[in-house]
Amino acid sequence: MRVVVALGGNAMLQRGEKPDADVQLANIRKAVKSLAPLAEQHEIVVTHGNGPQVGVLALQSAADKSLTIPYPFDVLGAETQGMIGYWLLQSLQNALPGRQVCALINQTLVSAADPAFDNPTKFVGTVYTEAEAKQVAEERGWVVKQDGQYWRRVVPSPRPRRVIETRLIRQLLASGAIAVCAGGGGVPVMRNELGQLVGVEAVVDKDLTASLLAEALEADALLLLTDVQRVMRNFGQSNAEEIRNATPAQLREEDFPAGSMGPKVDAVCHFVEMTGDMAAIGSLEQATEILAGKAGTIVTPSGQYPERGLL
Ligand SMILES: Nc1ncnc2c1ncn2[C@@H]1O[C@H](COP(=O)(O)OP(=O)(O)O)[C@@H](O)[C@H]1O
Ligand SMILES: NC(=O)OP(=O)(O)O
DSSP states (O other): OEEEEEEOHHHHSOTTSOOOHHHHHHHHHHHHHHHHHHHHHSEEEEEEOOHHHHHHHHHHHHHOTTOSSOOOHHHHHHHHHHHHHHHHHHHHHHHSTTOOEEEOOOEEEOOTTOGGGGSOOEEEEEEEOHHHHHHHHHHHTOEEEEETTEEEEEEOOOOOOEETTHHHHHHHHHTTOEEEOOGGGOEEEEEOTTSOEEEOSOOOOHHHHHHHHHHHTTOSEEEEEESSSSOEETTTSTTOEEOOEEOHHHHHTSOOOTTTHHHHHHHHHHHHHHHSOEEEEEETTOHHHHHTTSSSEEEOSSSOSSOTTOO
16 A cells, blocks of 8 residues: 655644754654554655744744844745654664665645735744733734644645655655655745746645645555544533544534644545545554554545455
């Protein structure tokens, strides 16, 4: 099977954790422990989030007095692909000696007409209390929004339209390599009037890019791994319940927050609707169990899994 796996940025650096390198590397090693058995049996493409990390780099850049203008978000996104890509590359190589692993810097095409530029929803950086968030927003000209019990900075997150390097990723997979790519949803780019690629101030949702990429690579399964074991109905309320299996239509009937579970649900539903294959949302530490249908929220056309003798 060909499996596209997306690792959550918040899962690699959990809310409230110090953004130190060793903390993130330890989380990534835990995730890779669960990915390694999957990679031994299947062709895998690994993509990752960058919300917390890109926010840290934005703060560092804004604090650097030697710069005339802080680095724009496309540049910061590429930096996070290098940093997280390096951690994943090393952890995967250590866990799977003899396997070729490649981490790519790559770009995702977005549209200048995307309404997301007028309504920022992508959470980046650390968490604040409401009062802190409103103060920092005033001081720095940020937009901030509520993220669960916390507040965070938000930036525009236009819909991914194409992963520019798709053909190259296909070639890497055909050569037997594990491809780490489309990190942070891919560096957002547009084409100018001359057809040239130019960077865009935004952060693309990595789950939507993972879904697009999985479809383009004709993957058999899409796994979105994060810091919760399953998608919940009535999340955060006393009547919350886990969703174990669903069809896209059943999931689309529920309401999920933009900027966290909303895009994940959209991404898995879209993949299943377009391909008829399996997609799932679950814990970073349960990749193998999720693919076996024993953990996570599994989405298939019939709501059953395994189906069509996939495994
Ligand atoms: N209905 C829901 N079920 C489960 N988690 C939810 C739900 N709604 C919101 N969430 C939140 O979504 C978070 C995962 O989304 P996000 O933080 O964007 O993940 P990541 O950065 O790991 O991709 C969970 O930690 C949880 O707080
Ligand atoms: N770019 C992105 O979607 O990052 P997170 O998964 O960290 O939100």
